Amino acid sequence: MVITALLVLVGSGAGAITRLGVDTVVQSRRLGEFPLGTLVVNTSGCLLLGLLAGLEPSPDTMLVLGTATVGSYTTFSTWMLETQRPAEDGERSLAWRNVLISFGLGLAAVALGRAVGRML
Secondary structure: OHHHHHHHHHHHHHHHHHHHHHHHHHHHHOOOOOOHHHHHHHHHHHHHHHHHHHHOOOHHHHHHHHHHHHHHHOOHHHHHHHHHHHHHOOOHHHHHHHHHHHHHHHHHHHHHHHHHHHHO
């Protein structure tokens, strides 16, 4: 139990730091106002969670890798904030694109990851 708790702490920290790095790199290269960094982070996180689900790891492994690591890597709250701000500023088209693209790519990434995980 103590080892699992320590791994959750390490995994959570690693996921959050990785998210910051990926988001920073992507955002520094983006064109336009679309929040591409968050899209890349959340889509890749969906792919990883789908892969894990397809591999059917033990509950402790899923807790450490899925919930702690990938869970802290992805960010629902940032996605919602990056959707709400443009909507408040009258840029509803940008807000809707963010929701629809993120949702569609997220579902596709989970399905792809799960299929690949099942094949491994």
